[in-house]
Amino acid sequence: MTIYRTGTLALYHSRTAYIRNINGDKFEIAIEGGGSKNVREKDLVFLHSGPVNSLPPQKLPDPDLADAVALMEGETLSFSDFMELLYGKTTPDAAYSAYLLLAADLYFKGSVAGGVTTNDPAEIEKKLAAIREKEEAKAKYDARVERIRSRAILEDDLPYMGEIALVARKINSASRLMKDAGIEATPEKAHRLLLDLGVWTWLDNPIPARFGVELSDPDIPEMSTLPEEERVDLTNLAAYAIDDDGSNDPDDAISYDVENGLLWVHVADPAAFAEPGSAIDMEACRRGANLYLPEGVTHMLPPWMTDVFGLGLKETSPALSFALRIDPQSGEAELEKVCLSIVNVERHTYDTAATLPLGEVRNLLERFRQKRAENGALFIDLPEAKVRVDAAGTVTIRRIGLTPERELVANAMLAAGSAVAKWAVANNIPMPFVVQDPPDPALMPPPDADLDSVPRMYAMRKACQTGITGTVPGCHAGLGLDPYVRVTSPLRRYCDLLAHQQIRRFLAGDELLESSEMEDALARSEASSGVLRRVERLCNEYWTLVWLLQQERDEWHTEAIPVYHPDDRWFFLLPELAYEYKCRFGGRVRMGEPVTMYLQKADPVMLMSRMRIRIGTDEFAEAESLEDDQKNEDNNENTGTGEEK
Numbered sequence: 223m224t225i226y227r228t229g230t231l232a233l234y235h236s237r238t239a240y241i242r243n244i245n246g247d248k249f250e251i252a253i254e255g256g257g258s259k260n261v262r263e264k265d266l267v268f269l270h271s272g273p274v275n276s277l278p279p280q281k282l283p284d285p286d287l288a289d290a291v292a293l294m295e296g297e298t299l300s301f302s303d304f305m306e307l308l309y310g311k312t313t314p315d316a317a318y319s320a321y322l323l324l325a326a327d328l329y330f331k332g333s334v335a336g337g338v339t340t341n342d343p344a345e346i347e348k349k350l351a352a353i354r355e356k357e358e359a360k361a362k363y364d365a366r367v368e369r370i371r372s373r374a375i376l377e378d379d380l381p382y383m384g385e386i387a388l389v390a391r392k393i394n395s396a397s398r399l400m401k402d403a404g405i406e407a408t409p410e411k412a413h414r415l416l417l418d419l420g421v422w423t424w425l426d427n428p429i430p431a432r433f434g435v436e437l438s439d440p441d442i443p444e445m446s447t448l449p450e451e452e453r454v455d456l457t458n459l460a461a462y463a464i465d466d467d468g469s470n471d472p473d474d475a476i477s478y479d480v481e482n483g484l485l486w487v488h489v490a491d492p493a494a495f496a497e498p499g500s501a502i503d504m505e506a507c508r509r510g511a512n513l514y515l516p517e518g519v520t521h522m523l524p525p526w527m528t529d530v531f532g533l534g535l536k537e538t539s540p541a542l543s544f545a546l547r548i549d550p551q552s553g554e555a556e557l558e559k560v561c562l563s564i565v566n567v568e569r570h571t572y573d574t575a576a577t578l579p580l581g582e583v584r585n586l587l588e589r590f591r592q593k594r595a596e597n598g599a600l601f602i603d604l605p606e607a608k609v610r611v612d613a614a615g616t617v618t619i620r621r622i623g624l625t626p627e628r629e630l631v632a633n634a635m636l637a638a639g640s641a642v643a644k645w646a647v648a649n650n651i652p653m654p655f656v657v658q659d660p661p662d663p664a665l666m667p668p669p670d671a672d673l674d675s676v677p678r679m680y681a682m683r684k685a686c687q688t689g690i691t692g693t694v695p696g697c698h699a700g701l702g703l704d705p706y707v708r709v710t711s712p713l714r715r716y717c718d719l720l721a722h723q724q725i726r727r728f729l730a731g732d733e734l735l736e737s738s739e740m741e742d743a744l745a746r747s748e749a750s751s752g753v754l755r756r757v758e759r760l761c762n763e764y765w766t767l768v769w770l771l772q773q774e775r776d777e778w779h780t781e782a783i784p785v786y787h788p789d790d791r792w793f794f795l796l797p798e799l800a801y802e803y804k805c806r807f808g809g810r811v812r813m814g815e816p817v818t819m820y821l822q823k824a825d826p827v828m829l830m831s832r833m834r835i836r837i838g839t840d841e842f843a844e845a846e847s848l849e850d851d852q853k854n855e856d857n858n859e860n861t862g863t864g865e866e867k
Contacts, residue, residue: 599702
C-alpha cells in the first residue's frame, strides 16, 4: 500500500497539484493556477513524494534526448528510473520535467504508472519533421506579420491578404494577420491597410460589398421573339427619348399629336417578357432597381432586355404608350388611352433637345406644373452632379443643371404617373401607388424666405417626409399629385415594372394581381432598392473624396454655401461638386452667404475631409467633417422635381 503525505506532487486533469491535507480517503489538493479541491486517490496521478509547496515545479533543461533513446534500447523503465536516466536525480523538478517529455509523445511513450519506453525511430523522425515544418511555417508567418507592420510586404504575401480584404468588405469581422500585427479589425482600418500595402488602389471600392450588393447583371437566357400581341402602330408620331449624355437605358419617350392635342408618353415594355412569377420577374423583384455607381451600372433586368426594349436603340421599338390630355385651364392630366404599341424613337440629350419642336408640349406641361404648385408641390433645385470613374481610376465630376428640357421631361413623366394613377383608381385596379405625407412644418422655411435661396431649398428637402410605395392610393405632397404611381422606368425600377404587369393584365382582360400579391412584391423590392440608393450615395461621396484627394497638391478651393445650422454644427453645400460638408465650426458665417473652402485633407476611407474656410477676405478657420449619417436625399421622393429623371 502506497503511503502519501502532504507535499506529494501529483497531476489533476493534466495540471500539477500537491497534497495540502489528508482526511481519510480524501485528499485536499492545491491546483496549479490557484484554487483547491477535495478528491480521491483515483482522481490523481502521483509524480513524486515531494515535498512540494509551489506550482508548477521548475522545468529542468532537456538532456540529449537522442542519447537517452539510445541508452534505453527499447527497454521499458519505471517512471522513477526514467527521470533518473534523464536528469541523474529523482527530485520533484526532475519528475515534473520527465512528465513533460513523456506527455510530448515525441521520443518517449507510456505512462507514469505503467512505465516508459521509446517511440519507434521512424516515428520519432516523422514527428520531428512535422515540428520543423510547423516551426518554419510560424517563422514565415511571423515574418509576414512584421512586414505588414512595416508596410513592406513581398509578392509572396499577396495570396494571404484575402483575409484582410474580407474585413475591408465587412464580410468577416476578424483577421488573424491584423490581430497579430496589432491592428484593429475594422472595415476602415482594413481598407487603409490594403492601400498602404499596395494591395488595393482607390479603384477597389469596398462599399457595395459591405452592404451585400451584387455587381453582376442577372444571368438569364435571352428571349428573342416577342409574344404575339396586337400592337398599335404609332410610328407616324415623332417620338423623342431625352436623357443624360451617356445614358444607355432609354425607357421613355414623348410625342405630341397635334391633330388630337394629345401628349403621348411611350415607355419601354419589358413586362412583355417579365410576366409575374417568371424567372425574370423574380430576379428583378429581388434586386429592386438598377444600381448606378460611378464605376458603372448593375442592371435589375438582364442587359439583353435593354437591347430589345430600350427606346430608340433600334429602328422601331415595342412600347406601352399612354395618351394624355392635359386640360389647358385646370392643368389636370387625364389618361385618354393606353395601348401596346410600336414606336419610332429618336434619341436626344438634354442639350440637343433644346432644338426640338416641343413648344405646344411646353405650354401644356407648364400648366400641369402650375397645377402641381397650386396643390402644394415643392420645387427643390439643389446642386446635382454626375460622378464617373474610368478603368484607370480617373474621376470626373460634371455639374447638372435643372434646364427647361430636363424639367419638361420630368413633368411629362409625372403627368403620366398622375393620369395612370387616377385611371387605376377609377377602374379599381390595384397599383403600386407612391404616397408622401406633407412636409414637417417645423422644418419648413418661413414663407417670406428668399424663394430661390439654397438654404431655403435645403430646408425644404429636410422637411420632406419619406415616401411610401403601397397599394393604397393617396397624396404625394412633395409632387403635388393625388394619387400618383410610377410607370415610366420599368427597365430600371421594379415598382414601375410591377405597374406595367398590372396594366397589361387589365388590357388583356386577364385576372389582376391582388393587392396582397403586390404588397409582398413591393416589400421585397423596396427594401432592396433602399439599400441600393444608400450605396449609390455613399459611393458618390467616396469617389468625390478620391477626386478631392487628387487635388490636394494644387491647393484646391471652391465656393461653399452655409445652408443649415441646427446646433454647433454647420452644413455647407459645395455647388461645384454637389457635395455636402458637415462640421463643427466656430467661425462667423451667415446663412446663404458663400465662403471659400480650401482643401487640407481628403480621406475616402473614412468618408471625411478637412477644410480651411475663408470668411471675407483674410479670416480663416479650420473644420473637419463629421461622420456620415443617413440623409433625407436617400429617398428620391424627397425632391419635388426631377423625381422621374
